[in-house]
Amino acid sequence: MQDFISVVETFSPLTEESRDLLRMAGRRADLHKGHLLVEPNTHCRYFYFVESGLTRTFYYKDGKDITDWFSWEGTFAVSIISFLTGNPDRRGIEALEPTTVLAFTREDLERICAERHDVERLVRHLVSYSAIQLQQKIDDAHFTTAIERYAKLVEAHPGLLQRVPLGMVASYIGVTQETLSRIRAHG
Secondary structure, eight states: OOOHHHHHTTTSOOOHHHHHHHHHHOEEEEEOTTOEEEOTTBOOOEEEEEEESEEEEEEEETTEEEEEEEEETTSEEOOHHHHHHOSOBSOEEEESSSEEEEEEEHHHHHHHHHHOHHHHHHHHHHHHHHHHHHHHHHHHHHHSOHHHHHHHHHHHOTTHHHHSOHHHHHHHHTSOHHHHHHHHHHO
């Protein structure tokens, strides 16, 4: 299991008191494969840290299931639009295998941020990191080929292909499963 505190401190250091407050706020949940952490078109009430396992963020478009993001050990899963605004989002989050998460409510994080400036700084760094990841995904969609997106995914996360159905990988990189099969055959 990935340790939440050691991961978040790669973004910003914390005092021992802040570490303790975050440990107390996080609610651990063991999820089975297929569990929906967030149903599409509902509110995302938690910011999840994936200790073990794998989740995907997805939505439906024209009747098709589209994978938008993967979150594995030591990363975060959240519908950021819904979590920050309190409004429903079209995205859902599903456990793709048995998964253990730490779940933090917005209220708990806001309360701790109001008390602890180092946690407020941490959350700001996490939101900035998320914005950078999102921009990179947008840039990849606009400026790289499907072959390049697939190669980048394999290079960055080689074990992911053994954990995720190819149809989800295809939708994540923005191609059909047939196109992904051709890319894999020639790569």
